[in-house]
Amino acid sequence: MMGKLETIDHIVKAVCVLHNFLMVTNAHNGNSYFTPVLVDREANGQIIPGSWRRQSIPLLPSGNISGNFSGRDALKIREAFKDYFCGVGRVPWQDEAILRGNF
Secondary structure, rough: OOOOOOHHHHHHHHHHHHHHHHHHHHHOOOOOOOOHOOOEEEEEEEEEHOOOOOOOOOOOOOOOEEEEEEEHHHHHHHHHHHHHHHOOOOOOHHHHHHOOOOO
16 A cells, blocks of 8 residues: 555654653653563674564454544543643644644
């Protein structure tokens, strides 16, 4: 599946923002979304495989998806995003970009 370069660029940026959000949020909560042993690393000239290589979690079928009603968890996540992006995660250019439709 091919996407427009601009769309792909927006998706990559959104994933980076989500990653940063999870890193900051979980650091404040004492949880660990990301740990150093998760990724491959180098020690004394040797590559040490990360723990992600041992994890195999298959995708589950999504089932029926219908309606516009958000569950309680989805609303909590939405509120957390709002608080983050209107607070510590705010960037100087975001309001202007949203008003122009460049997001």
